[in-house]
Amino acid sequence: MSGWRVRPSTEEDWRAYRAIRLEMLADTPIAFLETLERAQRHPDEHWQNRAANSSTSSRLFAAVDDDGTWLGTMGGFLATGARDPHLVGVYITPRFRGRAHGVADALLDAVIAWAAERSGRLLLQVHERNETAIRFYRRRGFELTGATEPYPLDRTALELEMALPLT
Secondary structure, three states, X not given: OOOEEEEEOOHHHHXXXXXXXXXXXXXXXXXXXXXXXXXXXXXXXHHHHHHHOOOOOEEEEEEEEOOOOEEEEEEEEOOOOOOOOEEEEEEEOHHHOOOOOOHHHHHHHHHHHHHHOOOOEEEEEEEOOOHHHHHHHHHOOOEEEEXXXXXXXXXXXXXXXXXXXXX
């Protein structure tokens, strides 16, 4: 992990978070439930709130280079009344993708540690055509649950649910 580290984001990170969020929406639009156009219209307060990590029901982690550049993000979210948290906001900037860099694994380890304090299982939803993500999740022990739902930005496509036991 020389040259970068994983840490929770803070409100002061909002500009870096906004930059990587806009990058991720441009790079892999099927992986997120928001369009680039919509995200570009958010006011600064939106980004400050998202980066702040002020809620106990969610946690945003960033892989940050020594110069402060964000290399990737992953978060955990536990909806009100839900038993199991979800993995959300998964993105690694292209030049740091792949097993050799270790960024995705380190970020996922952080989310798993956060989720394990809340539940015995971590869930996620992945677009059916996001084969690279599905391979990564399977390598890390996630399995398809069989549950699906229409992808909100294109109701003809499906989101597949995957689960990872944490006990």
